Amino acid sequence: MAHITLQDLKHSYNERPEDDDDWALKHLSFECEDGGAYALLGPSGCGKTTLLNIISGLLIPTEGRVLFDGKDVTGLMPDQRNIAQVFQFPVVYDTMSVYDNLAFPLRNRGLAGEAVDQRVRQIAAMIDLTDTLHQRAAGLSADGKQKISLGRGLVRADVNVIMFDEPLTVIDPHLKWQLRSKLKELHQQVGTTMIYVTHDQTEALTFADKVVVMYDGAVVQIGTPVELFEKPQHTFVGHFIGSPGMNILSCELDNGKPVLAGEVISANPIKQTPPTGTNLEIGIRPEFIHFAKSGLAVKIVRTSDAGHFSIVETLHKDQSIKLLVPEGAEIPTENAFIEFDKAHTQIYADSQIIT
Amino acid sequence: MAAKIKNQKAWFFVMPVVLLVAFNAVIPLMTVVNYSVQETFGNNLFFWQGIGWFEQVLNSERFQSSLGRQIVFTSIILAIEIPLGIAIALAMPRKGVGVSVCLVLMALPLLIPWNVVGSMWNIFALPEIGLLGKALNSLGFDYNFTRQPLSAWFTVILMDVWHWTSLVVLLAYAGLCSIPDAYYQAARIDGASRWAIFRFIQLPKMKRVLTIAVLLRFMDSFMIYTEPFVLTGGGPGNTTTFLSIDLVKTALGQFDLGPAAAMSLIYFLIVLLVSWVFYTLMMKDEVE
Numbered sequence: 223m224a225h226i227t228l229q230d231l232k233h234s235y236n237e238r239p240e241d242d243d244d245w246a247l248k249h250l251s252f253e254c255e256d257g258g259a260y261a262l263l264g265p266s267g268c269g270k271t272t273l274l275n276i277i278s279g280l281l282i283p284t285e286g287r288v289l290f291d292g293k294d295v296t297g298l299m300p301d302q303r304n305i306a307q308v309f310q311f312p313v314v315y316d317t318m319s320v321y322d323n324l325a326f327p328l329r330n331r332g333l334a335g336e337a338v339d340q341r342v343r344q345i346a347a348m349i350d351l352t353d354t355l356h357q358r359a360a361g362l363s364a365d366g367k368q369k370i371s372l373g374r375g376l377v378r379a380d381v382n383v384i385m386f387d388e389p390l391t392v393i394d395p396h397l398k399w400q401l402r403s404k405l406k407e408l409h410q411q412v413g414t415t416m417i418y419v420t421h422d423q424t425e426a427l428t429f430a431d432k433v434v435v436m437y438d439g440a441v442v443q444i445g446t447p448v449e450l451f452e453k454p455q456h457t458f459v460g461h462f463i464g465s466p467g468m469n470i471l472s473c474e475l476d477n478g479k480p481v482l483a484g485e486v487i488s489a490n491p492i493k494q495t496p497p498t499g500t501n502l503e504i505g506i507r508p509e510f511i512h513f514a515k516s517g518l519a520v521k522i523v524r525t526s527d528a529g530h531f532s533i534v535e536t537l538h539k540d541q542s543i544k545l546l547v548p549e550g551a552e553i554p555t556e557n558a559f560i561e562f563d564k565a566h567t568q569i570y571a572d573s574q575i576i577t
Numbered sequence: 578m579a580a581k582i583k584n585q586k587a588w589f590f591v592m593p594v595v596l597l598v599a600f601n602a603v604i605p606l607m608t609v610v611n612y613s614v615q616e617t618f619g620n621n622l623f624f625w626q627g628i629g630w631f632e633q634v635l636n637s638e639r640f641q642s643s644l645g646r647q648i649v650f651t652s653i654i655l656a657i658e659i660p661l662g663i664a665i666a667l668a669m670p671r672k673g674v675g676v677s678v679c680l681v682l683m684a685l686p687l688l689i690p691w692n693v694v695g696s697m698w699n700i701f702a703l704p705e706i707g708l709l710g711k712a713l714n715s716l717g718f719d720y721n722f723t724r725q726p727l728s729a730w731f732t733v734i735l736m737d738v739w740h741w742t743s744l745v746v747l748l749a750y751a752g753l754c755s756i757p758d759a760y761y762q763a764a765r766i767d768g769a770s771r772w773a774i775f776r777f778i779q780l781p782k783m784k785r786v787l788t789i790a791v792l793l794r795f796m797d798s799f800m801i802y803t804e805p806f807v808l809t810g811g812g813p814g815n816t817t818t819f820l821s822i823d824l825v826k827t828a829l830g831q832f833d834l835g836p837a838a839a840m841s842l843i844y845f846l847i848v849l850l851v852s853w854v855f856y857t858l859m860m861k862d863e864v865e
Contacts, residue, residue, distance in 0.1 A: 268801050301768040307758040315777045326777075330768035374767060 224290040224382035224415060226254040226277065230284035239284070246272045247283070248439040254417065256381070259409050265462070269439040270419045274385055277417065279303045290382050307374025308383045311392055312367030316360040316544045319350055323359045324373045331378070348408065351554070359483035361458055365397045372405075376412065383415040390425060391424075405429060422465050433470050435459050449508070452566065458506045465531055466547060469511070471541050473506045477534045480569050483539045488520045489567035490577035500571045508533065508546040510563035513554060517561040518543075523551055536560065606845075612838035631837035640840060642815070643823040644847075647799060650734070650819060654828075658737050659791060662745025663783070667775070669750055683743040691740075694705045695807025698736040702808075722809065726816035729809050734815055736804055741794060747791040750784035788859040792852055799848055820844055 233247040242248070247269045254260050262270040275281040277288060279300040288296045294305050296414060306327075306563075314322050319425050324342045324348045333341075346479045349369045354362060358369055368389055386405075390398045406429060422540050424478060428432050429449040435443045435450065435458070442456040454460035460468030473487070477494065489504065496502070517576045520536035521548045534545045536552055538560075545560065547553055569577045613631070616624040634640050669679045689697075704710040704721045709732075713720040720730040756778065764774045802821040805811065811818035811826070818826070824844065828837035 278762075278766065280765070300762070300766045305766065307762065307766050311757065311759060313757075313759050313763040315780045315781075317777060329765040330770070330773065336837070371763070374763075414799060427816075 225256040225292070226383060226415065226417075227287075227289040228273075228277070228545050229254055229287040229397035231273070231276060231283045231288070232286075233269075233276060233281065233283045242276060245439055247276075250286075250439075250441050252434060252441060252444055254415055257415055258433045259406075259429060260415075260417045261426035262417060263284065263421070263423060263426040263433050264527060264553045265421055270436050271387060273436070274307075274387055274417065274419050277383070278307050279387055280306050281416045287354050292568045298421050302509055303376070305383050306372045306378065306381045306383065306491075307387065308368065308389045310388045311372055312364055314359040314362075314367045314370045316358075318359055319356050320346070320359050320362070321355045323370050324351075325372050329379055341377055341379070345373050347419065348352070349373050349404070361450060364392045365394070365401055365553065367402065368393060371387075372408075376408070377413075380573075381414060385416060386416070386420075387416040388420050388422075389418075390420075390422075397410050402428060423465075427463075437455075437462075440485060440548045453575070454505065454567065455575050457503060457505055460507070460568075462544055464507060466511075466544050466546075467510055468505045469543050471506075471538075471543065473502050473504045473569070476501060482518070483541070487518075487567065489562070489569055490565065492569060492576050494576060496571035496576055500558050502568045502575075503573075504562075505568045505575075507566060508544045510566035511545045512541065512561050513545070513547070513552075513564070514549065514561035517559040520558055520560055522554060522556055522558060593713065605610065609838045609841050612834045613842055615835065617834045630835045634836050634839045634843060639815075639823065640843075643796065643818050643820050646816075646818065647820045650730075650801070651795060651798045653734055653793055654737050654741075655791065657734070658742045658745050658794055659787070661738070662790065663749050663787070665742070665746045666749035666753055666777070680747070683750075684744050684745050686740050687688070687747075689740075691803035691829060694740050696738065698804070699741075699808050700730065702732045705750065719857050724813055726813060729813060733805050733808060736808065737801070740795065740804070745790045745794065748786045751782055752786035753779060757855050757861045783846040784859070792856060795855070796848055796852060799851075840859050 225370065229251055231247055232245060234245045236244045239245055248361070262273060265268050273302065275282045277491045279295070279298055279302070282297065283512065284468055286296075290303065291420050300307075307531055312439065315326060316327065316403065321342060324339050324345060328338045328341060343352070343355075351366070351369055351373060354366065357365065362370070369394070372384075372389075373391050375381060385395060390401060393401060402425060403417075405416075420426050427450075432444060432446060433450055433457075437456070437458045443452075443454065443459045445455075450459055451464050454463070454468060457468070457470050461470060471482055473482045475481065475495070476486065477490075480489050480502070487504060518538055520538045522534060523537050523542070524535040526533050526535075530549050532547045532549070534547055536543050536558070567577075568575055610674050614626055614628070616626045618624075624846045658707040667682075670676055684695075699707075701707045702710045702713055702722050710720060710722070719725070720731075746768070760778050760782075761774065764778055800821055801819055802825070805819060806822055806825075807815050810821045820840075821844075824837060824840055827833050827840060
């Protein structure tokens with residue numbers, strides 16, 4: 223177990239990076255506390271796998287340092303860092319039995335006999351592999367193989383961190399939630415620092431205590447699921463997290479008050495007035511907009527049913543605004559007024575929050 | 578009823594392949610079977626012989642010794658080419674310009690016609706003027722492949738290794754390239770040694786292509802004809818007369834059609850049987 227510090231990391235796959243696009247990781251610093259469950263969330267190509275490989279030591283960053291418990295490990299190889307990783311596709315040693323797969327990392331480190339046996343059985347019990355311990359690993363289903371991958375990480379008692387690189391990609395949907403809750407349970411049981419990379423917000427938000435949202439090679443926000451939902455620091459976070467995502471509406475400022483197409487909106491107070499010329503936007507989640515007797519005049523475009531609530535798409539002038547209306551609530555047909563929940567209305571200047 | 582009509586149509590569609598197989602395999606093979614059980618005279622006179630030819634061939638010292646030579650030759654070839662091919666494939670670069678250079682170099686020997694390979698090596702190994710022959714002799718080895726059996730064997734084996742190791746390399750390389758990076762990364766994280774990576778990742782993942790490589794090299798080397806024929810003509814004496822050279826001598830040199838036909842069938846059955854047993858063993862515990 224370890225406290226992980228990432229200091230001013232930058233990485234490029236080009237040998238001589240020239241412009242901004244050459245950097246897979248632009249500039250990034252953050253810390254993972256000892257024993258925490260973290261998720262790296264972002265769309266494909268945002269650099270999350272690159273970051274993961276830097277932490278595991280499979281990649282050496284172009285610039286910056288990686289510290290485990292304050293010790294610089296930037297130049298160390300993966301086996302010297304004492305970490306474990308579960309990959310997107312199950313990696314098992316086909317010719318070995320499940321037992322030998324789990325014992326492999328221990329035997330490679332010179333352990334033998336009773337110590338190995340005891341540990342392997344303990345871990346197998348933890349991840350429900352006891353029954354299949356003496357079967358050939360190649361014969362197991364995808365989720366079984368992924369459990370072996372995980373088990374090879376858990377089997378070493380002193381791993382600093384276990385990393386998951388979209389581990390549920392090839393798992394059948396009905397087994398995904400099982401394995402996900404198993405992971406959560408294991409984390410509470412063993413207390414190892416875990417970092418989970420995914421582009422699936424449900425996976426990230428259910429697994430992690432803290433979610434690191436990445437976009438285009440940079441971290442845009444680190445926070446608890448609730449923080450990400452209620453106070454996105456960046457319009458990308460608002461848009462990416464939530465279903466449907468946050469409404470982002472371009473606006474102007476008048477005396478510190480946002481003006482949306484001529485109508486003053488009440489929002490959280492601005493901390494700092496942005497310089498003129500910046501691109502200003504209001505961000506409000508569909509959950510925090512209600513139909514009202516008066517307010518912003520909108521035209522209803524479309525209503526779609528999403529289980530316990532309906533998604534109502536409306537148009538104000540030429541800006542589309544989405545609302546979430548609970549099941550059973552009345553939805554006006556053509557013209558209506560809507561109201562924003564003041565406490566959850568944020569203002570963004572050049573995509574960064576200023577409220 | 579409609580289903581039945583469809584079934585009849587299917588026969589029509591397999592006709593081309595049935596015809597093709599009939600003309601290039603079944604009919605020639607049956608002709609051979611026909612010869613193998615009869616005594617043939619001129620004027621299309623045939624007399625029933627039963628399994629007499631088979632007994633004669635199997636009991637003849639000549640057949641036994643060429644089969645023995647064939648087995649030794651093929652075993653040596655496989656024992657050299659398979660490990661060497663794997664070793665070269667492991668040493669080849671995985672990316673960059675080196676890849677295409679290596680692949681072209683590897684493919685070159687495979688593109689040369691077999692009789693040209695024989696002629697090349699014939700000249701290359703001539704003790705008086707050939708680069709190899711001359712060099713070996715000036716290094717103090719008494720080397721003359723047209724006179725000494727050992728030299729002849731050495732040359733034939735070296736030639737085959739030069740000609741065909743590339744095939745094993747290319748197959749093994751293709752197998753290596755298909756291993757996802759994650760396996761190597763996982764092995765590094767698990768602290769696996771270089772040997773363990775080879776033993777538990779690379780070798781198992783190459784198993785299918787290596788099975789193909791061994792099969793191809795077994796069949797080809799067991800049926801080798803052109804190269805030793807051009808290089809040594811089966812000599813000195815009969816020391817490099819392998820099965821196919823012996824067969825051609827029997828059939829076309831002596832015009833003994835009956836024994837030659839019986840020998841062909843025995844030969845064919847050996848290749849078939851060994852290939853089948855080997856393939857079955859290799860694929861026995863294959864899952865997925």
